[in-house]
Amino acid sequence: MSTVERQAWDVVIVGAGGAGLRAAIEAREQGLRTAVVCKSLFGKAHTVMAEGGIAASMGNANEADNWQVHFRDTMRGGKFLNQWRMAELHAREAPDRVWELEAWGALFDRTKDGRISQRNFGGHEYPRLAHVGDRTGLELIRALQQRVVALQQEDAARHGDHEARLKVFQECTVTRVLTEDGAGGRVAGVFGYERESGRFFVLQAPAVVLATGGVGKSFKVTSNSWEYTGDGHALALLAGAPLVNMEFVQFHPTGMVWPPSVKGILVTESVRGDGGVLLNSDGRRFMFDYIPDVFREQYAEDEAEADGWYDDPAAHRRPPELLPRDEVARAINAEVKAGRGSPHGGVFLDISTRKPAEEIKRRLPSMHHQFKELADVDITAEPMEVGPTCHYVMGGVDVDPDTAAATGVPGLFAAGEVAGGMHGSNRLGGNSLSDLLVFGRRAGLHAARYAASLEESGRPSVSDAAVEAAAEEAVRPFHPAAGEPEPGSGLPPENPYTVHQDLQQIMNDLVGIIRSEPEMAEALRQLKKLRQRARRVAVEGHRQYNPGWHLALDLRNMLLVSECVARAALERTESRGGHTRDDHPAMERAWRRVNLLCTLRTDPEPAADDGRIALARRDLPPVRPDLLSLFERDELAKYLTDEELTSE
Numbered sequence: 001m002s003t004v005e006r007q008a009w010d011v012v013i014v015g016a017g018g019a020g021l022r023a024a025i026e027a028r029e030q031g032l033r034t035a036v037v038c039k040s041l042f043g044k045a046h047t048v049m050a051e052g053g054i055a056a057s058m059g060n061a062n063e064a065d066n067w068q069v070h071f072r073d074t075m076r077g078g079k080f081l082n083q084w085r086m087a088e089l090h091a092r093e094a095p096d097r098v099w100e101l102e103a104w105g106a107l108f109d110r111t112k113d114g115r116i117s118q119r120n121f122g123g124h125e126y127p128r129l130a131h132v133g134d135r136t137g138l139e140l141i142r143a144l145q146q147r148v149v150a151l152q153q154e155d156a157a158r159h160g161d162h163e164a165r166l167k168v169f170q171e172c173t174v175t176r177v178l179t180e181d182g183a184g185g186r187v188a189g190v191f192g193y194e195r196e197s198g199r200f201f202v203l204q205a206p207a208v209v210l211a212t213g214g215v216g217k218s219f220k221v222t223s224n225s226w227e228y229t230g231d232g233h234a235l236a237l238l239a240g241a242p243l244v245n246m247e248f249v250q251f252h253p254t255g256m257v258w259p260p261s262v263k264g265i266l267v268t269e270s271v272r273g274d275g276g277v278l279l280n281s282d283g284r285r286f287m288f289d290y291i292p293d294v295f296r297e298q299y300a301e302d303e304a305e306a307d308g309w310y311d312d313p314a315a316h317r318r319p320p321e322l323l324p325r326d327e328v329a330r331a332i333n334a335e336v337k338a339g340r341g342s343p344h345g346g347v348f349l350d351i352s353t354r355k356p357a358e359e360i361k362r363r364l365p366s367m368h369h370q371f372k373e374l375a376d377v378d379i380t381a382e383p384m385e386v387g388p389t390c391h392y393v394m395g396g397v398d399v400d401p402d403t404a405a406a407t408g409v410p411g412l413f414a415a416g417e418v419a420g421g422m423h424g425s426n427r428l429g430g431n432s433l434s435d436l437l438v439f440g441r442r443a444g445l446h447a448a449r450y451a452a453s454l455e456e457s458g459r460p461s462v463s464d465a466a467v468e469a470a471a472e473e474a475v476r477p478f479h480p481a482a483g484e485p486e487p488g489s490g491l492p493p494e495n496p497y498t499v500h501q502d503l504q505q506i507m508n509d510l511v512g513i514i515r516s517e518p519e520m521a522e523a524l525r526q527l528k529k530l531r532q533r534a535r536r537v538a539v540e541g542h543r544q545y546n547p548g549w550h551l552a553l554d555l556r557n558m559l560l561v562s563e564c565v566a567r568a569a570l571e572r573t574e575s576r577g578g579h580t581r582d583d584h585p586a587m588e589r590a591w592r593r594v595n596l597l598c599t600l601r602t603d604p605e606p607a608a609d610d611g612r613i614a615l616a617r618r619d620l621p622p623v624r625p626d627l628l629s630l631f632e633r634d635e636l637a638k639y640l641t642d643e644e645l646t647s648e
């Protein structure tokens, strides 16, 4: 076996985005020795890309805002499939998490009277997103990093070593969560490799927090960065924890579709929040044609009313461009299908005729700069061509709402995009940054408490056999014949890049924004073939910085996650939020209480290779009556069954 360096920590956090850093700060503040592992450079996590802002009902822009309104908007956005307790905790605690960031040095944009400014976003009743221009994620990470450094300086003063109680292992990828006695056993640590040297390492710890972000790189058109290969989702499955709501993938309505240099890149919702409108090829503002009945009372009927809302929201209803993302994405899709799209298969998003150029540059500096630099598109002078791009996964590790503990695996926790439940079937913009702060803190707190509750002698140990198995799995792409190929099959080795491209195409074409039974069944057949091909993936060279090898390892994760998405999407015979079925276009009240859970099949993979994921149904717990009373009965009747309404 290759040499594997071992270290012992109290808590290991996998991921250094917003969720991971917030968890790490909390675990360290509880006095626990905390290690953070991240695939990219420290400070380069996907959170950095977040543009629009952090949703929190601070009431700075409209005093009528409060946590109950935020809760209501979040539940509406998720079409009532949200884990309601998570939505409640999130709405209640988000303002404190934003003020805390400010205390740690985050410099938010201000109102005229000096308070944190808040902007409008789709699905939020009041202006609610605390922001820093359109670079909010960057400032969030900067403030959290600054806090990490401050804690390290404290440790340097007290222990003579700034990494004594909080250390970041950057450019390191975790490939296994190690558990005592196999899947479902108590967490004992993680196994991973350094990307630059290829060296293996084990960090022993009784508590591990997954904060690895999303899964977008399984899809062809995506706003997500290279890190989003569903690692945490797969690590949880392999450790024995179920994933929930995997059928719900959010396609952000406005990714650039042209020019190719910026294809998939996000155009922040703030463009619409600040007055941008969506137009079809006839120049028509088409969103008025797509207001669903459940939202009709809250959205403007015509352009005059919609435009009046920007200056006087109390006297006008909201523009339909600010409907939740799933509604806008479907509307764009329908316009394109009807032949009213832009030349490159999207629609037009125009802010240039709606705001003075200087104001656009001031409010949306990154948008203006990036599209000018990368694509020579000047958003102050011309409309953009936009269409849906895979953006966010609502599904993730099934967690306890209060503690962020993963179901079924003692010592495993999850927070941020990798965790499921909070957003139900569709996330509102701005609710991810607040989610990762609220639940990052909770995950760090409870991971620390769990680790502290175990006697030193009672901690699970990492067995040599588990380390050896993880190391063998990691080197398999260098000699796939030693793994699980079909010996003597005569089939050629596979290139990881080709398999990845084929996977992205399948997910895009067959499990994308609009789904149907025959297409998803075909996707599962295709995924089976891909799994077989993935076993023959071979890479050349050494373990020293070898991107082909890294991708070969990521493929395991993307294939597992893609199968979860396809299986759950096939099972849910209705349309809701980020899951739209051509063959079942209506939202069904009976499905509202059903969560689909994906687990890894424990039987050895059958010869016929029927897949690795098993599905189970679970009822959502009933929403607490005081929370239900925040809604009108007429509205509840759109979501809840008659039986639920009468038992209320």
Ligand code: FAD
Pocket (backbone or CB within 6 Å): 014, 015, 016, 017, 018, 019, 020, 037, 038, 039, 040, 044, 045, 046, 047, 048, 049, 050, 051, 052, 053, 054, 055, 136, 137, 172, 173, 174, 175, 211, 212, 213, 214, 223, 224, 225, 227, 231, 232, 266, 391, 392, 415, 416, 417, 418, 429, 430, 431, 432, 433, 434, 436
């Ligand atoms: P990330 O920030 O992605 O961090 C994941 C971390 O895990 C990284 O450090 C990565 O290196 C690490 N990692 C992954 N796999 C491994 C592994 N195997 N081993 C070790 N480390 C690993 N949301 C909002 O609320 N408001 C917005 O305005 C907003 N704008 C957005 C704009 C864009 C362009 C995009 C793409 C998303 C936006 N979102 C926004 C969504 C939001 O940014 C993400 O959902 C959120 O940042 C996820 O944070 P996270 O901490 O869960 O994960």
